[in-house]
Amino acid sequence: MEDFDVFTNEIEYSGPAYKQILNKYLKEIPYTPNGINYESGKKLIAEECLADGLEKECAFHFTESVSSSVRTLAVYREEQIKNRGNKLSKITKYIEPVKNVIASSTITKDEERLLKLLPNDFEEITENLEKYVVSDELPLHKKYMRFGSENNVDNFLKILGEFPKEWTIVQLTSPYNPNENLKPFTDYRTEISSVYLTLLTNNYLDYMNFGPITVEVQANVTKVGEKPLFEELYSLLSENYNTIEKAEFLNKKSLIKNYWNRREDIDLRMKSVINVMYKEWLGGWSSLLTGQLADSVLRDNVIKHVDTVVSDWRLTRLTSKQKILLYNLLESSMSLCPQQIKSCVRMILTQHGDPDKVRQVLTDCESCSKEFRHLNELCFNCLSDCFDKIHHLSVMDVIRAFSEAANQIKDGDEWADLKKARRHPVILIVDEMLDTFPWETLPILAQQPVSRIENVHFLYSLYKEHQDRIVDGYFAAECNVGRYVVNPEKDLERMELRMSSFLKYWCESWRGHIGEPPTPEEFLDYLSNSDIFLYCGHGDGCHFAKSAANGAGVEGASGSRTAALLSGCGSVRLSRAPGRAPPSGPHHHLHIASCPIVIGMLWEVTDLEVDKVVSTLLSLYVPSDAPVDWKHVGKAKWSQGIIDTNVDIKGQFHPERDLLMAVSRARTATIFTMIASSLVARGLPVRIRGKSDEHLRKWRMELLSGWD
Structure with a gap:
């Protein structure tokens, strides 16, 4: 210093x-x-x-x-629930340090003073303490x-x-x-x-x-005259809230027309935000967000294709990191424009090499110094010059070589399967500062199974809690038991008519509450003992569990296996109290209760469009004995609770047992980008497994034997 x-x-x-x-x-x-x-x-x-x-x-x-x-919060709630269930747990917490002092061969002066407070009969004390066995050995998760x-x-x-x-x-x-x-x-x-x-x-x-x-x-790089991306996002979300909040007071045609004009303007602005995120912000780096190819042959072909360019150009000094970045980039080249690919290749080649080698060949420059911390601090001329000296090649020639390799993938018939190839799930850990952005609706992710999670710690905890039900990377779900709470506050009449008619038609065996609130115990029972729980009302509905007898709120739901679908405004939004308080959301509490997945809305939405999305999602995911697929059912009078099954069926219905893919497909049920991009899933990938699956059948047999 x-x-x-x-x-x-x-x-x-x-x-x-x-x-x-x-x-x-x-x-x-x-x-x-x-x-x-x-x-x-x-x-x-x-x-x-x-x-x-x-x-x-x-x-x-x-x-x-x-x-x-x-x-x-998770640790605190776990301790609370543990202490409530075992009255001695707190006592043993206080006794443990005393036992450690007595058992220790060497003690400090402070510990010596502690022992003087105890009677001299250590044998009797030790014998009594043994009655309170402290078993606090926790698993790693x-x-x-x-x-x-x-x-x-x-x-x-x-x-x-x-x-x-x-x-x-x-x-x-x-x-x-x-x-x-x-x-x-x-x-x-x-x-x-x-x-x-x-x-x-x-x-x-x-x-x-x-x-x-x-x-x-x-990020947040803007052109002259443009509002920074973060400012634009928060601005349009504020306007979206104000527009929807005042909608119920509109009673003139001119005001209603103005309302729809504002909605369309907000929608266009959100499309622009997504476009800027994708093209000008992430660019080719969006390739790192994509899921792994289910077909390993396609992956091996990508590796071989990139390695051929590396070998042909004798790029022996590329780092492992550079190769990994190139593999991902070219694998996603069909979803990227040429400029995104060229720009990303340039950054991979020049900004992600070996810094020590760059320092050895870096020449004097007015704006660059060998004391740089990151390679991206150097100017483009210095980076290009250093690449030329290290590899004895022109960086522009190598950029063209990889761009040509990407074009071969985009145009070659032998790569046709890559564009529509099935991909495994993507799990995004999104910083709380970035959580408001609609990452899932980026074009490169729009047709992939994507979920979010708080952090690695929660992902690991949920994974270990449900490990016996994880098959091929998915939580193996059932869909036999469905529960719902619809319009509990009795002020969304048309939504109630729409969703109650849908549930009666498509999910006839489900039961729940319509037009009335559940008791706290009923709400917890729905979360604990259903395969799918649907909430249609204001917000997330978790407040209905607050006065439950166990005092733990939704965290008190035991052994939750529920896929929770919360369709209210901002139902999975991170909310902040005033000042510097950390953000929180209902999905946090549900994940603490081991709920494997929570699906909901990032911001304010309107009920008709959300009803379209939610009903489509459930019709894709939940098998039904309904005579006509929900996609083809006539909905002209749906807001009156009437659906028409006397229709001509055009095209074939394809169910979706992968819940994350069902979420992705359900976004297309609305024409409003603001509604579609609001829908996100938080938690583990979930899929309904076929009855022939050996692993799942074994798990079911073990579960049934446990009930006996």
Whole structure:
């Protein structure tokens, strides 16, 4: 650390001292740290690791930097429920330190004073203490949820290795911003200039035996006269809320016309946001978000295709990270435009090479220095010049070579299967700062199974809780028991008519409440004992469980296997209390209750369009004995509770037992982008398995024998 400068009133830290302070803070964090401060520290150390080329350490610290307050909530609620069920659990917590002191061969002065407070008859004390056996040995997925020594790089890599090989897990993280520790969220929420994209699990990482890897993507870059993307998103969401909120008071044709004009304008603005995200922000980096190819032959062909270019051009000094990025990029080239591909190839070749080799050949430049932290700090001329010297090739020639390879995939008949190839699930870990963006509706992800999760800790916990029911990367679900709560507050009459008529027609065996609220115990029973739970009303409905006898709210739902579909406004939105309080959402509480998946809305929506989406989703996913497929049923009088089955059927109905794919297909049921992009799934991939599946049949037999 350098001396204090009395003239500038600032302290400047040298690099080693800076890292020492960071490490000291991170190693001495309290048992339940302040969420925002903990996350900031983790982001800082992750950025330092990335600058030093420590990819695994960087990924670990980034995974620690998201949704940390939710971990504290989960641990706290688990302790509450445990103490309520076992009155001695708190006593044993207090006794354990005393037992440790008595059993220790060496004691401190403080411990010695503690022993003096106890009677001299240690044998009798020890005998009494043995009655209270302290059994607190927790499995790793519970230890990892806490803040302790188990949260380390080795356990992190072990956890990634345990996840199903079918999963592609990607984390999107906002960079460190000191204002997060000082200001309210609304004051700094648009101050994001880049996003870190961390690929945690992926086919090509396994193939190269390398990773995880992280890339920094420039964000919020705008053209002259344009509003920054973050500002535009929050602005249109505010206008969307105000427009919908005032809709019920419109009683003149001119006002109604103005309402629909505003709705159309908001919709166009959301389309523009998605377009800018995809084309100008992520560009070719969006290829890292795609799911793994189910057909391993296609994957091997992509590897061979890229390796051929590498071999032909003798690019022997490409790093493993560069190859992995190229594999992903060319695999997705059919979904990308030429400019996205060329730009991304250029960044892969010049900004993700070996920094030490670049320093060796970097020449003097007015704007560049050998003291750079990241290669993207160097100007394009220096990066190109260094690439030419390291590989003895022109970077422009190599860019053209890979662009041509991408064109061969896009135009070649032998690659036709790649465009419509089935893909395994994608699980996005989205930083709370980035959670409002509609990532799932990016064109490259629009037809893939995608879900979100709070962090690696919650993903691992849910996976371990339901591990016996995970088959081929999916939670093996049933759909026999369905429960619902429709219009419990009695003020959405047309929605009630629509959804009650749909449920009677398509889900005749389901039962629940229509036009009346359930009791707290009934609400918890629905969450605990149904395969699918549907809530249609304002918000998320979880407030109906608040006054339950167990006092635990929805977290008190036991052994939940429910796929929860909450169709109210903002039902899976992250909400923030005033000041610097951490965000929270109903899905947090449901995941704590082990609910495998929660589907809902990111912002305010209108009931008719949502009813179209929700009914389509359920008709795709839930098998039915209904005489006519829901897609073909006449709905001219649906808002009156009347559906017409006397129709001509055109085309064939294709059910979808993959719930995430059903969500993707259901978005097409509305013409409004604001409604479609609001629908997201949070949790594990879920699929209804066929009766012939051997693994599931075995699980069912074990379950039935347990009931006997």
